[in-house]
Amino acid sequence: xxxxxxxxxxxxxxxxxxxxxxxxxxxxxxxxxxxxxxxxxxxxxxxxxxxxxxxxxxxxxxxxxxxxxxxxxxxxxxxxxxxxxxxxxxxxxxxxxxxxxxxxxxxxxxxxxxxxxxxxxxxxxxxxxxxxxxxxxxxxxxxxxxxxxxxxxxxxxxxxxxxxxxxxxxxxxxxxxxxxxxxxxxxxxxxxxxxxxxxxxxxxxxxxxxxxxxxxxxxxxxxxxxxxxxxxxxxxxxxxxxxxxxxxxxxxxxxxxxxxxxxxxxxxxxxxxxxxxxxxxxxxxxxxxxxxxxxxxxxxxxxxxxxxxxxxxxxxxxxxxxxxxxxxxxxxxxxxxxxxxxxxxxxxxxxxxxxxxxxxxxxxxxxxxxxxxxxxxxxxxxxxxxxxxxxxxxxxxxxxxxxxxxxxxxxxxxxxxxxxxxxxxxxxxxxxxxxxxxxxxxxxxxxxxxxxxxxx
Amino acid sequence: xxxxxxxxxxxxxxxxxxxxxxxxxxxxxxxxxxxxxxxxxxxxxxxxxxxxxxxxxxxxxxxxxxxxxxxxxxxxxxxxxxxxxxxxxxxxxxxxxxxxxxxxxxxxxxxxxxxxxxxxxxxxxxxxxxxxxxxxx
Numbered sequence: 001x002x003x004x005x006x007x008x009x010x011x012x013x014x015x016x017x018x019x020x021x022x023x024x025x026x027x028x029x030x031x032x033x034x035x036x037x038x039x040x041x042x043x044x045x046x047x048x049x050x051x052x053x054x055x056x057x058x059x060x061x062x063x064x065x066x067x068x069x070x071x072x073x074x075x076x077x078x079x080x081x082x083x084x085x086x087x088x089x090x091x092x093x094x095x096x097x098x099x100x101x102x103x104x105x106x107x108x109x110x111x112x113x114x115x116x117x118x119x120x121x122x123x124x125x126x127x128x129x130x131x132x133x134x135x136x137x138x139x140x141x142x143x144x145x146x147x148x149x150x151x152x153x154x155x156x157x158x159x160x161x162x163x164x165x166x167x168x169x170x171x172x173x174x175x176x177x178x179x180x181x182x183x184x185x186x187x188x189x190x191x192x193x194x195x196x197x198x199x200x201x202x203x204x205x206x207x208x209x210x211x212x213x214x215x216x217x218x219x220x221x222x223x224x225x226x227x228x229x230x231x232x233x234x235x236x237x238x239x240x241x242x243x244x245x246x247x248x249x250x251x252x253x254x255x256x257x258x259x260x261x262x263x264x265x266x267x268x269x270x271x272x273x274x275x276x277x278x279x280x281x282x283x284x285x286x287x288x289x290x291x292x293x294x295x296x297x298x299x300x301x302x303x304x305x306x307x308x309x310x311x312x313x314x315x316x317x318x319x320x321x322x323x324x325x326x327x328x329x330x331x332x333x334x335x336x337x338x339x340x341x342x343x344x345x346x347x348x349x350x351x352x353x354x355x356x357x358x359x360x361x362x363x364x365x366x367x368x369x370x371x372x373x374x375x376x377x378x379x380x381x382x383x384x385x386x387x388x389x390x391x392x393x394x395x396x397x398x399x400x401x402x403x404x405x406x407x408x409x410x411x412x413x414x415x416x417x418x419x420x421x422x423x424x425x426x427x428x429x430x431x432x433x434x435x436x437x438x439x440x441x442x443x444x445x446x447x448x449x450x451x452x453x454x455x456x
Numbered sequence: 457x458x459x460x461x462x463x464x465x466x467x468x469x470x471x472x473x474x475x476x477x478x479x480x481x482x483x484x485x486x487x488x489x490x491x492x493x494x495x496x497x498x499x500x501x502x503x504x505x506x507x508x509x510x511x512x513x514x515x516x517x518x519x520x521x522x523x524x525x526x527x528x529x530x531x532x533x534x535x536x537x538x539x540x541x542x543x544x545x546x547x548x549x550x551x552x553x554x555x556x557x558x559x560x561x562x563x564x565x566x567x568x569x570x571x572x573x574x575x576x577x578x579x580x581x582x583x584x585x586x587x588x589x590x591x592x593x
Contacts, residue, residue: 157489290475291497368483374592375521377485382457384484409484 008045011066011202012055016040018062021448025054025063026402030278031153031367035410036400039448047367049149050203051278051303052312065199065313068218070228073108076191076217080176081109082169083195085116085256086308088328089321090226095233098246103232104225109193111176116255117346118171118353123254123267125357129163130270130297138273138288138296139163141264145204146303147281148362152209155285156364161299164210164359168258169194169201173215174356175349193218195225197311200303210359222313248335250344256329259308260322262300270297277305370412380412387411392423400446420446461515463506465532468556471507474515475500485519487592494570495524495590501563501570502528502586508553509533510583523572526588534580542568 021039033047034054055063073079081104088097104112130139140161142148151158173192180190194216196202205214257263265274273296275284281301287293304310309321335341371377387408399420401407410416418424419434419442428434444452461474475496482492506513510532518525535541542564549558568574573589
């Protein structure tokens with residue numbers, strides 16, 4: 001396979017010293033981005049979409065999510081933490097939002113702002129976008145960065161369906177930076193940080209798609225900040241335990257729900273579908289690509305089950321998080337009905353943000369191509385077809401590739417050998433083409449010394 | 457390179473299998489995404505036609521460096537008036553088929569619009585044969 005010159009940033013890292021080469025990750029990866037070599041998982045950077053399925057599957061936590069050094073927060077005179085409302089849904093009911101906000105300020109942030117302040121603005125702009133855009137339907141939200149990357153690599157024909165509007169995070173970051181600059185803060189002294197529930201958001205910040213720059217100065221992982229906040233609160237509770245007066249919050253109810261399944265789809269007019277879970281998304285995109293359906297206007301596609309509540313870095317159970325956020329949304333609705341919900345400050349920057357809402361077109365970068373040259377690709381395809389008749393079709397993964405077809409594709413691109421297949425090895429031994437010790441060496445090359453030498 | 461698929465009449469749940477399989481191959485060969493879409497739509501329509509109207513059918517695909525050729529043969533009622541069948545919105549699909557979201561009468565014209573060359577021969581009470589050619593350039 002010809003590699004693109006472009007480098008892809010991935011937030012998921014394999015810790016080789018911890019990896020036991022069990023191939024669990026390889027077997028769940030939806031884009032076939034993992035192999036086992038010398039007893040360790042290896043990531044194929046151009047294929048990975050940072051969905052985090054491997055992270056969930058790893059039994060020894062050898063896959064980690066990188067994050068910025070927390071001390072970077074103190075490099076800025078005025079540091080702002082953008083938090084998804086989900087963060088508050090991680091804590092049990094008795095840990096009040098105001099306590100969490102206070103704790104976040106205590107650990108070093110000058111201000112804490114919910115990302116979803118941008119929801120009301122996005123709701124309106126998406127309405128206009130659907131009315132005005134001549135892009136092919138269904139239009140696909142750019143909210144989930146894993147989905148955007150999935151479309152780039154696996155569904156290149158669908159990149160033109162992506163709604164070219166920034167996600168809430170970027171809009172809120174733009175808003176807050178502008179607001180602080182207007183208040184007279186030195187632009188160089190403003191640091192915007194983000195708490196993430198997943199690896200894909202980190203990848204999106206470190207190597208943005210459809211944007212030339214990121215608006216975020218640092219990323220902090222949800223589990224890390226959860227621990228930091230929880231210990232701060234616990235220590236406080238020991239010294240004093242005064243219930244604080246709660247001021248009504250400005251976040252709109254749809255903002256509270258934005259990152260959950262149906263968070264966007266329920267706010268868009270027309271025929272809208274919400275699909276969560278990366279395998280469900282893939283299944284659906286196949287149908288969209290074949291034009292097996294018509295009349296669908298908008299697709300909300302999220303890589304995680306229960307959308308961002310199911311993010312890999314969230315410490316809480318996703319269903320409990322959803323319950324808490326739904327309760328919160330009801331509270332906000334009540335405030336709104338009673339006319340007590342204060343207006344979000346983002347409204348003052350509506351004009352500026354609307355002007356800066358657009359994303360550049362998303363370019364396809366197919367991982368499917370066997371060769372850049374069509375004639376060569378066709379020849380390789382022929383060989384793949386022949387190999388598929390030779391390989392057992394068991395998809396056992398013993399060759400170090402996730403399936404027989406993945407091995408066949410690796411073979412035609414000189415990245416694997418037919419002899420990596422354990423069935424072929426037996427066949428060759430039977431036919432006296434290969435000696436058992438040669439087979440043994442092949443297995444050692446794939447699975448490493450430990451698995452074969454073992455204890456016996 | 458050649459691929460063959462067999463299709464059973466009435467098996468709506470399997471319609472799309474051949475087009476999805478072919479789509480993956482075309483992606484691997486590196487055919488331009490927009491072109492893939494046209495080929496896949498044409499084949500999907502042809503699949504649905506067999507499922508909706510015929511008893512059984514087979515699809516034979518030939519991929520060469522410059523073009524793809526799809527031969528779709530079915531055993532079925534055949535088409536009486538091909539010109540009429542090519543018109544947008546003309547359909548002989550049963551109510552039952554329409555209720556399933558098929559049979560809007562766009563099939564053949566959709567195939568034509570998405571191919572460079574379309575040949576149809578049909579014998580009433582025997583079956584229909586389509587040959588679709590799409591050039592890769």
